[in-house]
Amino acid sequence: MERHLQVVRLLADGERWSGEAIAGQLGISRAAVWKAVRKAAETLELEIESVRGHGYRLATPLELLDAEAIRAALTPAGRLRVAAVTVFQDIDSTNTWLAGRARAGDPGGSICLAERQHAGRGRRGRCWVSPFGGNIALSLLWRFAQAPAELGGLSLAAGVAVAKALEQVGATEVGLKWPNDLHWRRRKLAGLLLEVAGEAQGPSWAVIGVGVNLQLAPAQAQAIDQPWVDLATVLDGQAVGRNRVVATLIDALLEMLAMYAAQGLAPFVEDWRARDAYQGEPVLLVMGERQLQGRHAGIDPDGALRLDLGGEIRRFQAGEVSLRSRTG
Known part of the structure; x- marks a missing residue:
């Protein structure tokens, strides 16, 4: 070190x-x-x-990541599903590293964490700000018998799992923004980045990257280009250990993955809809150079976004678009 x-x-x-x-x-x-x-x-x-x-x-004490403390805080079922927990002090991207390990044959249940990412990635190639000790940067590998095409709704199921984990540690008003963000009062609290690969007919693997703003100083957040909030603010001073939050996230994700492998997105749709932060609101849909204005009409059972364009409902798949409220 x-x-x-x-x-x-x-x-x-x-x-x-x-x-x-x-x-x-x-x-x-x-x-x-x-x-x-x-x-x-x-x-x-x-x-x-x-x-x-x-x-x-x-100036601000840090609870550093501890693989053994995280394992100890998992449920018995979680401990059985976890293959390995690797903690880096500094890394380019936990997702990049774990995707490489997936290609090398590492088992499902492998987990990568980092105190700091210096090239963390969000959707559409955006940078994910991840200062030392101020965030949770977590990636989890899972292997599926299904083909990659059958994992299209996995990002929505993962969003539900992360929302439930944050609620379990005391967060309220956690909303989901299609397809991969978690908001609190219109400010970004957490985000997801998924990488999926495999054979056309299966099997396949997925790396689920989760970034949670835990406790950020204003100076550390200067590079964030959208309204943001950290968990410390959401919890209004209530103390919660960083390793405990990580363990809660891992447990929720592992439970979700086992259920998704057996039943697909169906068990998660209503939970997602209950936390939909933009339902019924005017939105701007951005697809590369193209933009569409309409009203958010929820999601389909397969996870596609429904957009009301003056009475015509059109569907858009995750991975093709990003969504922003026209009012901010």
Whole structure:
């Protein structure tokens, strides 16, 4: 592990650490401590307080990801379904890494997490902002007997699973925005990115990437190009452990995947409709260079978006369009 990350792990408790204590723990010089602290502040965008003669302290304590703590917090069924939990301190993209492992033959139930992503991706190639310790960046691999074409509704089922997990840790008013976003009072709280591949007639695999804004400082969120909110705000100060949230998400996703493999999207449609954040509202549908204005008329049983264009209902499949309210 790089030295500046070792320093952050010591400072994560929010207590003040003297340069001498850090140097002793890591077996390095005081000058090396100072350089590591500066690198952590600059490259990880962490606010580290430094007072001469008193040492260093993180302005906001961090609960770092812990694979064993996550496993321990899973339900018994979840622990049986999880093949491996891999935690990176810094990675380009958890989805990219896990998709590579899927192609290499890793089993379903493999999970990848990262403290920080420096090339996280959202839908349509957008960047997903994922600062060190401020988000949950989670990817989960699952293998299906079905063909890839039969997994068209998986993103909607995954959205329901993530919404239920967030509700389980105390969130309210979580809404779903077709096809892959989760909102709270019109601000983005979480998003999904799915990658699916396989043989034309099956089998297939899917990597489900989940990004949740957990606790973001304004400086960390400057690159976000849309209204956003973090879970800390949604919970209004209620403390909830980061590893517990991760375990709750994993349990919900694994339960959803087992059900989807057996029954498809059908068991999730009504739950999705109950959380539809844009039902009945005027919307703008963007398809590359083309735009359509209409009224959101819900989803079909197969997960397609229904758009009312002046009395004519047209259907659009996930992956082809993005959806934004004309009123914001």
